[in-house]
Amino acid sequence: MFDIDQQLRQLLQALSDKKLISRDCLDEIEGHLRDEIDDLIANGSTPAESFAKASQSFGRPQDLVGEYHKLFGRSRLSQFLNVFSHYFDRRAVVKALVGLGLGSALMLAGLMLEGGHLSSIIDIAAFCLVAGATTGMSLLNLSWRQIVDAYSDALNGKPTEAAVFKRIGRNALSAGLVGAFSGIVQIVRNLSQPDQIGPALALALMCLLYGFLAYLIFGLGFETAVVTPNQRHTGFVPQKRSAFIVLALAAALYGSLRLGLGSTGIAQFLNLPAAITVVSGVLFVGGFARRFSLAHLPYLANGALSAGVIGVIFNVIHVMENLDKPQFVYIGLSVALLPGLYAALVAVTLRSIGHRLQCKAIGVNSDTMTPVLMPYYAAAAGALVLSTALVIYALSLSNTLSA
Amino acid sequence: MSLSKDLVAATAEPLVLSILARSESYGYALIKEVHALSGGRVAWTEGMLYPVLHRLEKQGFITATWKTSDVGRKRKYYALHKKGRARLADQLEEWDTAHATLLASRGGAHV
Numbered sequence: 001m002f003d004i005d006q007q008l009r010q011l012l013q014a015l016s017d018k019k020l021i022s023r024d025c026l027d028e029i030e031g032h033l034r035d036e037i038d039d040l041i042a043n044g045s046t047p048a049e050s051f052a053k054a055s056q057s058f059g060r061p062q063d064l065v066g067e068y069h070k071l072f073g074r075s076r077l078s079q080f081l082n083v084f085s086h087y088f089d090r091r092a093v094v095k096a097l098v099g100l101g102l103g104s105a106l107m108l109a110g111l112m113l114e115g116g117h118l119s120s121i122i123d124i125a126a127f128c129l130v131a132g133a134t135t136g137m138s139l140l141n142l143s144w145r146q147i148v149d150a151y152s153d154a155l156n157g158k159p160t161e162a163a164v165f166k167r168i169g170r171n172a173l174s175a176g177l178v179g180a181f182s183g184i185v186q187i188v189r190n191l192s193q194p195d196q197i198g199p200a201l202a203l204a205l206m207c208l209l210y211g212f213l214a215y216l217i218f219g220l221g222f223e224t225a226v227v228t229p230n231q232r233h234t235g236f237v238p239q240k241r242s243a244f245i246v247l248a249l250a251a252a253l254y255g256s257l258r259l260g261l262g263s264t265g266i267a268q269f270l271n272l273p274a275a276i277t278v279v280s281g282v283l284f285v286g287g288f289a290r291r292f293s294l295a296h297l298p299y300l301a302n303g304a305l306s307a308g309v310i311g312v313i314f315n316v317i318h319v320m321e322n323l324d325k326p327q328f329v330y331i332g333l334s335v336a337l338l339p340g341l342y343a344a345l346v347a348v349t350l351r352s353i354g355h356r357l358q359c360k361a362i363g364v365n366s367d368t369m370t371p372v373l374m375p376y377y378a379a380a381a382g383a384l385v386l387s388t389a390l391v392i393y394a395l396s397l398s399n400t401l402s403a
Numbered sequence: 404m405s406l407s408k409d410l411v412a413a414t415a416e417p418l419v420l421s422i423l424a425r426s427e428s429y430g431y432a433l434i435k436e437v438h439a440l441s442g443g444r445v446a447w448t449e450g451m452l453y454p455v456l457h458r459l460e461k462q463g464f465i466t467a468t469w470k471t472s473d474v475g476r477k478r479k480y481y482a483l484h485k486k487g488r489a490r491l492a493d494q495l496e497e498w499d500t501a502h503a504t505l506l507a508s509r510g511g512a513h514v
Contacts, residue, residue: 067453
């Protein structure tokens with residue numbers, strides 16, 4: 001039986017062997033030939049006849065290559081630049097790089113303002129663990145070709161399914177968690193040797209940090225790049241009351257922690273590095289958006305949340321580096337939660353506004369839509385448990401200190 | 404009577420710009436439209452059209468956007484840029500001049 005797909009692959013292979021034709025151009029020609037073959041079949045030709053007619057009207061591959069030679073020159077450099085410019089939409093690449101650059105600068109500024117330093121977030125072992133585990137897990141689910149094509153399409157502005165980026169983002173988060181758990185296992189095994197606990201804890205935190213960073217860039221960022229303006233987000237949509245109750249609880253816990261430490265007033269809730277870190281997450285993701293629309297708001301919210309988690313990890317690392325100064329530790333631990341609190345506030349607000357405006361735009365009553373809440377409530381519950389543990393720990397430290 | 408290869412190449416740019424001035428389109432649709440407009444006398448090939456489209460895109464006369472068609476196929480749609488509209492006006496003027504000169508040389512009205 002005549003296999004059109006195979007015949008088309010052979011024809012396009014003849015072109016791609018000439019190197020001068022980019023994949024972008026080959027995709028365009030393939031779409032053209034398929035349209036033509038479909039039309040011919042619809043008009044009564046057999047698949048074999050249709051393919052023969054379509055490839056005849058296509059002309060000789062060397063003629064097309066000759067035209068490109070005339071157009072873009074014969075030098076290797078001009079060929080490379082042509083192929084490169086067809087693989088990537090330069091404006092999209094520049095915008096994403098600006099977002100990443102600004103986001104990284106702000107994130108580092110947040111770290112520095114909090115008193116940390118660059119060397120405390122560089123860990124080759126954690127990097128290798130997260131990069132290796134993410135790549136390994138991704139290659140179990142996807143082929144190289146799928147991965148390269150998806151990223152290239154996203155950078156080139158082609159409509160692409162976000163599934164590849166979702167999977168890689170989840171794999172990066174899982175790799176971070178695997179690293180964190182392996183660090184915790186080391187801690188538990190070496191409880192009798194306190195000098196072993198520090199490095200194991202550092203490994204656990206750094207793996208988590210790199211996992212979230214990889215998710216932010218290679219998962220969420222690229223998901224944002226392929227969002228279409230009319231896309232409806234099916235994820236978590238906070239209902240005002242419940243979302244703000246969770247936030248108020250977190251704020252009350254934080255307030256009680258600071259109160260226990262002797263601070264009062266609104267100033268205890270203000271923290272510039274935490275705010276900068278959360279904004280950096282929005283910039284990281286926002287840079288990838290092609291034409292900004294309401295559909296991008298949930299992704300920006302997720303960017304803020306991820307940056308909030310990264311900010312909390314930054315702060316905890318910073319505290320761990322100063323364990324010999326108890327006065328610093330309990331203040332540091334209380335401040336450590338602020339990026340998370342800010343991020344939750346920004347995320348809930350962005351999602352609420354985005355959801356309502358989008359429902360208004362498509363003429364749907366926003367109250368009739370069922371939000372998917374479970375994973376987010378689980379995360380909020382986890383954060384509350386962690387906050388409570390930190391409150392108790394910090395208060396006990398404070399008591400020890402005053403005693 | 405069909406056009407010579409040289410004339411097909413020479414008319415490709417103004418024709419592409421002129422069709423895109425009406426609405427955005429993609430390669431295969433452009434070839435079909437030119438075929439229909441010329442009553443079947445002008446038959447473009449992909450080998451001729453795509454280098455022209457990519458050159459016009461590189462020169463900034465047209466812009467390209469990938470979209471998904473109704474049948475789920477990815478297609479690159481081209482649209483006329485502001486710069487391309489000015490280019491089309493220049494080219495139409497050139498073709499009018501060439502056409503009028505040709506008519507005049509055959510004893511018709513002068514340019």
